[in-house]
Amino acid sequence: MYDVRTREIQEAIEAADVALNHLERAKRSLSSASGWGLFDTLGGGFISGLIKHGKMNDAEHEINAAKKALAKFSKELRDVDGYSSVHINGFLTFGDLFCDGFLMDVIVQSQIGKAKKECENAISQVRQIKNELQRMIR
Template identity: 40%
Template sequence: MQEVTNYGKELREAIHAGEAAMQKLENAEKHLSSAKSWGWLDVIGGGAVISFVKHWKVNSAMEELEEVKKALWNFQRELQDINDCVGMNIEIGNFLVFADFFFDNFLVDLMVQQKISEMQDQVVNARINVNRVLKELYRIERGVEF
């Protein structure tokens, strides 16, 4: 009985961590979109004020992506707790590859619009993967009585 209770607790924690990661990913997507818009304005000759706003938006996006990285690490840890609890293996895909790729390379090329677009694509893909895992956790949760 204790194992079922522990499993239920770990399952709820993983769901909560996944939902938090989804929220962070959605926020990051909004920040990247804003940075991209300001970047295009700068590309077409926006001047000093536009450049300042663009840099501010890019910095905001970077801060959000740092939060995404933390949330994805937490989600991974919680999924591992479920795996340890019942010997189940829930794959989380390349979430952390996305985070590592971003932080290893994006700082150098931050102003490049193509890089922002690529990061938007990565965030969308991470959201799809987190959503897929959450659906599986919800399905498992419905089948378990606590």
């Protein structure tokens, strides 16, 4: 029989999968933005700057979706015995800068790197909790 506990764990795992999907997509966009940002910093020009900002916008969209998915994951996790909620440490305070010039390019590169690291940390934390949940229903 499929009990309530198993159902609650499955719902939390499904919510984790949605959050991980958005986090992985954000990470890929940030990696791409970083590559274009490096090219832009080294004098890539207007087009490389536009592409970089497009990738940053993609990442920002996925980060916002990930935040919503993490909130749902936290809600589902509260339904599982032994978990009160999930808090992803310092999760993604990524903001876009639309200034140009070498100094601003360097600052933006730093922000992209920080957001990517935060994204990687969030992925690691969600995966760890998901693995714990999966062990609970085996």
